[in-house]
Amino acid sequence: MDTGIPEELKERAYRGICTKEDAALLLGAGPFELFSFADELRALAVGARVTYVRNRNINFTNRCTGTCRFCAFKDNKDYYILSPEELLAKVREAKETKATEVCIQGGLLPDVDLSFYLGILESIKAEYPEMHIHAFSPMEVWHAARLSGISVKEALLQLKKSGLDSMPGTAAEILSDRVREIICPAKLKAGEWVEVVKQAHTTGLPTTATMMYGHVETPEERIEHILTIREIQKETGGITEFVPLPFMPYNNPIGEKLMKEGRYTSPGTEDLKIYALSRILLHTHVDNIQASWVKLGKKLAQLALHCGANDLGGTLMEERISKSAGANNGETITAKELEWMIRGAGRIPKERNTLYMGIKEPVSDSQREVPGYEASE
Ligand code: SF4
Secondary structure, eight states: OOOSSOHHHHHHHHTTOOOHHHHHHHHHSOHHHHHHHHHHHHHHHHTTEEEEEOEEEEEOBOOOOOOOTTOOSOOSSSOOBOOHHHHHHHHHHHHHTTOOEEEEEOOOOTTOOHHHHHHHHHHHHHHOTTSEEEEOOHHHHHHHHHHHTOOHHHHHHHHHHTTOOBBOOOSOSOSOHHHHHHHOTTSOOHHHHHHHHHHHHHTTOOEEEEEEESSSOOHHHHHHHHHHHHHHHHHHOOEEEEEEEEOOOTTSHHHHHHHHTTOOSOOHHHHHHHHHHHHHHHTTTOOOBBOOHHHHOHHHHHHHTTTTOOEEEEOOSOOOHHHHTTOOSOSOOOHHHHHHHHHHTTOEEEEOOTTOTTOOSOOOGGGTTOTTOOOOO
């Protein structure tokens, strides 16, 4: 049967060497052929296990000197900055729900330097040394280094010494300076983002990688973005997961402009195609493709597990950024519900830590794709 995806292309995908032209062809293939091939590669890469992490988001401030035109989160009039006590109270609550990670990000404060960020890390590690701190986007690290008059490398070394365990690969948006000039002109340029991430990896700090799509970028720019992530991974091996994030159009200037032109959020089929494309282009390089239940909604996130995704992200406990831009899928989810969603999709749920350690033991073929199968550990 003609799947619409040429055999030679599939061969290149198995070897992790798909080209830009292959990617364009994949986007033109029938969606179900694309989903099915991505699902095959997912099974080869990680088997039937679908992971999630118990974590808590903490946004320490919504004050920001940034000018990102897709942002609905920053508020320079009615802003908050969490006190050290408030921040620690949130970590304590996270600990009480058995969270293993706190994910800390915030706006770019005008009047702080690196010591502010170091203080956050040190106060958490003093009370909760075992809590994994996944914090500060490449933009925040770049901002802190600039305000302190030191290099990004030096900032990363100090952050690590103060307790930073890994970094979110946010602020990537689309790694194209043409796009960034339109949606976030004051943000670090594409090459600078890549540089901060690579420096983090060489400092011993793993990162995730993200892509916010569905605004002003072209299909070619999406492809370039994913291939840039692949290049970074080939060089450093420091990326733990790739997270495609659909743009939320509400309460922000870019979204309002698009909606005036009759464009809203990306169609579900397009979201699933991005998940599938990510799996195929990153095969043999980045094993974990995360479907965001916050952005996609629970049902589409479940479906994404059949289109290349193998991770549902975290329990979050609180989520402000997507909510402010119109996401209405909730701010928190229990581990129990995530496991329910995963079993409902015919996969095997497995709690992971931030770095996906200890979950790669092989699953036998007979255990694959069995609804309700309970991992024994
Ligand atoms: S996206 Fe982040 S850096 Fe940009 S304006 Fe919003 S809070 Fe600031």
